[in-house]
Amino acid sequence: MQMKYIKFCLLVVLFFGMFLTTLSTASHAVIVDRIVAVVNGKVITLSELKKRAQPILDKYLSPDMSPEERATIKQKIYAQILPQMIDDYLVEEEINRLGIKVTDQEVEAAIDNICRSNGMTRQEFEERLKKDGISLEDYKKQIATQIERLQLVNAEVKSKIVITDEMVQDYIRKQKGEGGYEGPFYILEHICIVPEGDSPRAKEEARKRAEEALKALEEGMPFEEAARRFSSNVPVAKELRLGVFSLDEMAPSIKDAVKKLSPGEYSEVLETPLGFEILRLAGISNAKGEDLDKATIEEVRRKLYDQEINERFQEWLNELRAKSTIRILL
Numbered sequence: 309m310q311m312k313y314i315k316f317c318l319l320v321v322l323f324f325g326m327f328l329t330t331l332s333t334a335s336h337a338v339i340v341d342r343i344v345a346v347v348n349g350k351v352i353t354l355s356e357l358k359k360r361a362q363p364i365l366d367k368y369l370s371p372d373m374s375p376e377e378r379a380t381i382k383q384k385i386y387a388q389i390l391p392q393m394i395d396d397y398l399v400e401e402e403i404n405r406l407g408i409k410v411t412d413q414e415v416e417a418a419i420d421n422i423c424r425s426n427g428m429t430r431q432e433f434e435e436r437l438k439k440d441g442i443s444l445e446d447y448k449k450q451i452a453t454q455i456e457r458l459q460l461v462n463a464e465v466k467s468k469i470v471i472t473d474e475m476v477q478d479y480i481r482k483q484k485g486e487g488g489y490e491g492p493f494y495i496l497e498h499i500c501i502v503p504e505g506d507s508p509r510a511k512e513e514a515r516k517r518a519e520e521a522l523k524a525l526e527e528g529m530p531f532e533e534a535a536r537r538f539s540s541n542v543p544v545a546k547e548l549r550l551g552v553f554s555l556d557e558m559a560p561s562i563k564d565a566v567k568k569l570s571p572g573e574y575s576e577v578l579e580t581p582l583g584f585e586i587l588r589l590a591g592i593s594n595a596k597g598e599d600l601d602k603a604t605i606e607e608v609r610r611k612l613y614d615q616e617i618n619e620r621f622q623e624w625l626n627e628l629r630a631k632s633t634i635r636i637l638l
Contacts, residue, residue, distance in 0.1 A: 345390060346635040347397040357638075361389045363505055390638055398628050399457065408459050410420050410452045416511070418451050427537040440504065440513075463621045471612045477607055479560055493552045495591040497536045502583040503577035514540075518577045518584035525574060540583070550587070552607040562587070 345352040358365075363386050369378055423433045437447055499521050503514040521538035525531065532548060539545045555563050565575040569589040578585050 342637075344386075344636070344638045345394060346633075346637070347394050348401065348632050350397060350633075352393055352397070355394065357386055357390060360393055361385050363507060364389070366507060373551050384423055386638060388563050390592040390636065393636060394636075395625060395629075397430050397462065398625070398632055402464070402628065403456050403460050406460065406463060408456050408463070410455045410459075414455055415451050418455060419448070422541045426541065459589055461617070461621060465617060469613065469616045469620060471616065473611060476605060476609050479612060480605075492552055494558075494589060495552050495593065496550040496566070497531065497535070497548050498539075498545075498550040499531070499586040500539050500550075500584070502540040502542050502545055504540075514584050515577070515579075518586065522577055522586055525586070531574060534586075545582070547603045549590075551611075552593070 341355045343351045344354050344357050361382075365382065367379055368385065373381070398420050419433070420430070426433070428436070434444055437444060499518070501514045501518045501521070503510040504590055516540060521534050524534050524538070529537075535548045555567070558566060559580070561578060562580065565578055565587060566589060569575060569587075571589050571591050574586055574588040576586070578587065
């Protein structure tokens with residue numbers, strides 16, 4: 309009987325020891341993972357912010373920095389990332405409020421389209437994801453989020469935008485100098501590979517893919533097919549046509565490359581703000597004023613449309629912030 313009592317006491321001591329350890333660990337976690345913002349009652353924690361900022365921290369922090377310098381850079385990056393996370397929360401709320409739902413069939417159709425655009429089988433695509441360290445389920449979630457946001461933009465912004473012929477002509481008139489709307493205008497197409505992340509590895513993989521595209525062109529692959537097969541599956545890269553530009557509108561590195569091209573020729577691999585690009589000069593227009601060719605007029609229309617979407621979306625987001633309850637505790 310006495311032995312049973314002693315065993316019982318030992319079990320009680322062991323239980324309370326484990327309880328106190330767990331309580332201590334939980335208390336420590338609360339202190340470490342503090343709240344950095346509250347958005348309409350929903351919290352954003354420090355650990356969530358760190359996870360979102362990690363790719364940028366990896367890019368800008370180096371081991372040889374002093375602790376003070378690292379702390380300053382971290383704080384600046386956190387201060388830039390947190391507003392983006394707040395906007396994401398607000399957008400997610402609106403998606404839920406409007407009842408926007410993405411079906412599995414829509415996600416599968418989008419992935420099938422990505423495979424076709426890149427000239428890959430489903431198996432090859434999944435192997436590429438695995439190589440990049442991305443699970444198929446995580447990728448499906450990313451695609452679903454993108455589709456939701458496209459539907460939100462269409463519902464709140466895009467469907468309300470109309471670019472009239474008068475707006476296009478007005479833009480053209482405003483671009484005129486005393487001598488008219490000056491050319492020449494370079495009609496550019498591109499193969500564009502956007503790095504899938506901010507890491508050095510992602511950048512190097514994008515560069516290699518662009519070099520593979522260039523090699524395919526040199527071996528005789530048509531430019532349109534190479535663009536379909538190698539370009540990244542993001543809106544800015546999916547379009548073969550890059551736009552119509554004067555030399556003054558181009559960045560110096562792009563200007564130097566384009567000036568060397570004759571219509572139909574393509575450039576070497578260029579590192580640009582979009583990623584890694586191969587440019588082809590589809591043609592040159594010297595038209596002026598309202599006599600601009602149809603392709604240039606449509607390009608103006610597209611520029612105005614993109615500008616209007618960005619401005620309207622920003623206005624909509626500002627209104628959303630204004631009527632929301634947001635507390636920043638960073």
